[in-house]
Amino acid sequence: MYRHAIGYWDNPARRLLRIRYQLLGGLAFAIGIPLSLRMAFVPEILSNSNHQVTVFAAMIAHFMGYVLYRRLGTFPGVAAAGAILPTFALTYGLVFLIIFFFRLDYSRFQAGGSFLLSSLWYFGLAVVVSRLEPVRLAVVPGGDVTQVTSISGVAWRMLVSPGVHNERIQGVVADLRADLSGAWERFLADCALSGTPVYHVKQIMESLTGRVAIEHLSENTLGSLNPNQAYLTIKHGLDWLAAAVCLTLLSPAFLLVGLLIRLESNGPAVFRQQRVGYHGEVFTIYKFRTMRLESPGAANARERAMTADGDPRITRLGRYLRRTRIDELPQILNILRGEMSWIGPRPEALPLSVWYEEKLPFYRYRHVVRPGITGWAQVNQGHVAQVEDVNTKLQFDFYYIKNFSPWLDIVILLKTVKTIFGGFGAK
Incomplete structure (x- = not known):
């Protein structure tokens, strides 16, 4: 030990x-x-x-x-x-x-x-x-532990034998579902008794990456993803109160932004789109329009719902609104209507949501909490649309649901402020 x-x-x-x-x-x-x-x-x-x-x-x-x-x-x-x-x-x-x-x-x-x-x-x-005190973690061989050592920011120590080691570490990582030998099992027990934390490899992967692996979700994993219902209710009330205050204070700014949008290009100032939200219900989301209007036949519904890097449809003002996230502020109305929250998984356009549900198992489970104006995936990954990237986004969403708490919401709020000034993930 x-x-x-x-x-x-x-x-x-x-x-x-x-x-x-x-x-x-x-x-x-x-x-x-x-x-x-x-x-x-x-x-x-x-x-x-x-x-x-x-x-x-x-x-x-x-x-x-x-x-x-x-x-x-x-x-x-x-x-x-x-x-x-x-x-x-x-x-x-x-x-x-x-x-x-x-x-x-x-x-x-x-x-x-x-x-x-x-x-x-x-x-x-x-x-x-x-x-x-750099983070030092020892890894017990056996099972699926090789991938954990690829995570940067940690000094990994691959163990060779379960003998006595004098090197100072902060914890031991092992695949507790693997068939470990009796010697390694006794080693892990001794570590726990001596006060050295023992982590399951899946637990440490989630902690270091901020994502929940979804390839092999078990019934126990799904059970741990049930959000705290008490906080869900309290958060909904606080969301509504904050939205009411912000709408009152920001109404003059909303009128000014709407006027600038109308002056720059033809079309309504507010963009409306069908999206999938809480409990899988379809609702209408509101945003400041940041793109030029296009004919309905210009592309299929799924392609129109996607935003590409340097999308030519985005107006000059719209690019600024997207970078600063000002275009999302009309969703305060969605919060007042109980359809959204300030913080939660981003709601996807209906055509994209249908597509993702066909391609990704458990995708609908992200609707167990209200969607948000900002979220854990947005501040860590940014805007994505392709299925491969959305699979990673879903892992971030599951991490948020599993760790659903006011503390994580505060983390997201702080990172959102940094994102607004840095323009991370905007398209």
């Missing part, structure tokens, strides 16, 4: 890997430094009630940000450094929005300084930890 290296936790630098050192160090750095600077010029500042409220609020925001940051790190595709700034912006923003709502006075210097230093602390920590 594996033994922990002697003196591993005695190294001061290694202590940064402990949760309490990360959190306490972050609080001291982010809260203490701005407070000390203010006290250097105004020694009695801590007796000021406004500053006391700010310090307390910043501590809450920092703690919430740390918890959320660590929780988001359990999902693949989320670079630790890239998630820090939006995560702490979210928690600090929420806390100080509450203070603003109750009209409480606060120190802008302490609030702003704490936010910036919190982000700086965990960004630096992420860099140090990534160098101190």
Whole structure:
């Protein structure tokens, strides 16, 4: 079995890997430094009630940000450094929005300084930890484990014998459904007893790729894909409330975009299309029109539903609307009608959905949750249409359904913001 290296936790630098050192160090750095600077010029500042409220609020925001940051790190595709700034912006923003709502006075210097230093602390920590502790996983031979070593970003150690190994690792990967020898089975049991995590190869593949393999879905796999019904209901209510607020605030912008579309090319400002959504029901989706109108006989229904790279039908304004995802905003109406969510698998056009159902097993299962304006497949893969690419997209969709939670939705939201500014996956 594996033994922990002697003196591993005695190294001061290694202590940064402990949760309490990360959190306490972050609080001291982010809260203490701005407070000390203010006290250097105004020694009695801590007796000021406004500053006391700010310090307390910043501590809450920092703690919430740390918890959320660590929780988001359990999902693949989320670079630790890239998630820090939006995560702490979210928690600090929420806390100080509450203070603003109750009209409480606060120190802008302490609030702003704490936010910036919190982000700086965990960004630096992420860099140090990534160098101190690269992910190391050992692989037990036998069964279907060869494909896992092709995944980048992990230091793989192929085991040869089930003896004692002093090399430090974070876990052991094995095909637990394979016929392993008694020696290897005892080795895995010893690893688990010593505190070394043992992962099934399918489990680690899903965690590292963000996809669920769908070639051989078992009845147990399908059972684990049932979404949490309580969160499904809560999410639907929050979706509706957010959509109502956004529609009220964005109505003037909608009118302006619609006017610009009409001025650039003939045709309606809003594009309507039949798509397959929640529980396999067909509904009409709304988008800002980004293409020139074409005669119905120009191509068959399936070809018209596809968008190719550099599609000549896309207008100049339409290309900008697609890159920034502004063309999707009229789907707020679909959310208010209960047909869509802000986050979920993207609904496909009816002709494409029929085609995919013929080619891909279990395709209809993605309709078990409401389709979304953005989703896990969109932020990881982008826009695709061919069956081969849609098969991969379906694996992303199944991962989302299997891990259906507010935490994963937050990850998707953060990655969507990055996608909007980078234009990833737009056509």
